[in-house]
Amino acid sequence: MMISVRALVLLGLCQVGRRSLASGPELRDPPKRIAVVGAGIGGTATAYFLRQEFGSSVKIDVFEPGTVGGRLATQNIGGYEYETGGSLIHPLNLHMKHFLDKLGLSQRTNLPGKMAIFDGKEIVFEESDWFVVNFLRMLWHYGFNFLRMQMWVESVLDKFMRIYQYQQYGYSFTSVEKLLHAMGGDSFLTLANQTLEEAMLEEGFSQNFLNDVVAPITRVNYGQSVRISGFAGAVALAGADSGLWAVDGGNKKVCSGLLYHSKAELIQARVTTISVKQRQSKAGTTASLYEVNYVGDSGNAHSLYDIVFVATPLHQGKSDLAFPGFSPPIPSHFPGRYHQIVTTLVHGRLNMSYLGISENPDAFTASDVLTTDAKGSVINSLSSIDPVIIPPGYSSPPASADSVWKVFSSQPLSQEQLQGMFLSWDSTAEVKWLAYPHYSAPRRAAPPFILHDRLYYLSPVEWAASAMEMSAISARNLALLAHHRWHSLPGRVDQEDLHTRLRGEL
């Protein structure tokens, strides 16, 4: 059954507006004005789904002081643009796929490359061109751990895929916990509340396998060890699947495309405060509206909205919104911190000796070097990357030639560190990110999706796992939730047992 749900979802059923088949009750007037704070993939996807839910008459304003795209960003080096933030998308990320179709964008397939693992002194594993060779090496070192890991990730993914069916039928959830529970029941809540290490040891994986294979994957994807939560860990492991892709021209094109498609207005300003205002209508009734204060190039201004979505993390260093006058109070910063990742792009030539390769550097052909969780390890990963637009006739340069390398580290690289890693370089560029939550387990409850009556918050989903698709799922969930709450339709909010109930529908 799980497989067939997934197959049907893949057939594209998921995006067909099945809900329109049911004749709805008389609805009140749609909202007049909606604000979205932040134009990353989360905020722009929210604008897109809001247009779908509330129709053409509502005015949607999206506030963004920086570049549209947020953590999806590119940087020019050596004449081409390269991704510096979120870069790879899983083949089963159906919202991202749907956006591409809708916006007429195309996929840029991740050119095949090989992976190696570096323990801080030498290369301890190097992928071969031959599948059979890799398979046998893995089997030799780790028995069936490797195959079992793929099956374990697949089983998590199968449950994860249920969200697309729920959303297609219009179901929404008021908290991250309820959303996780709807997808994978108690097992997902447990997974989110224990470390990946605990979860995998319990499943019978070996500690060696965790140290040598799993840790390098969590380090490249979340810059953290196997002690991140099991759910984030499963998402990280899915990020090591084959068939990953990116958006031709740069991932942030999805964000500008979604803004355009949703006919939202982009207001280039930073929101400073959000508060509630009572308004007297002509008929003598009072209605409450949200006042959004913002500062842009032309100074301070404010506007009133029926509904507001905050699509940026409310955490130290990420944003500084204040919510004066709410009771109970809404904090500017929720507990928990974001993890720093520094992306350094280097157009140059790698020093193979740094990787402990002294003889025959041309024989080393890996394009992705992952690292184990060794003490004093400076880098999280090192990858030779392709530009966001592949020029005609382009092929990835061999590891020993000049190329563009992307280094992830938790601290900026010093000149000495760069000099040890590279024999020579033309140019470098550094981008510092507060990239994703610092995951720990057992965890505290994620912040709420609903901050106040019609004030919604998108980013709590990142405390389950941070990825473009997670923000898109949260955007769809909140657009549905806001719609159902506006029109008082509780039947599609926080329903239990959806998986069993919807079985008959297929």
Ligand SMILES: Cc1cc2nc3c(=O)[nH]c(=O)nc-3n(C[C@H](O)[C@H](O)[C@H](O)COP(=O)(O)OP(=O)(O)OC[C@H]3O[C@@H](n4cnc5c(N)ncnc54)[C@H](O)[C@@H]3O)c2cc1C
């Ligand atoms: C180095 C790195 C690598 C990653 N790799 C991957 C990957 O391979 N695959 C993947 O799926 N994900 C990856 N991610 C995660 C992914 O990029 C994020 O989960 C996703 O982009 C988050 O989108 P968002 O819209 O929710 O938040 P953001 O992109 O952070 O958007 C929030 C926006 O709000 C704006 N803002 C902040 N304060 C205010 C204010 N006061 N007023 C108005 N606007 C405000 C910000 O400027 C920002 O543009 C990676 C992230 C990083 C940093």
Ligand SMILES: *[C@@H]1O[C@H](CO)[C@@H](O)[C@H](O)[C@H]1NC(C)=O
């Ligand atoms: C290359 O790396 C080795 C080992 O870390 C180091 O001793 C050497 O100085 C580096 N070479 C250059 C040219 O930087």
Ligand SMILES: *[C@@H]1O[C@H](CO)[C@@H](O)[C@H](O)[C@H]1NC(C)=O
């Ligand atoms: C996580 O597990 C701990 C015990 O290990 C428990 O006390 C806590 O309530 C759980 N948290 C959530 C959010 O489920």
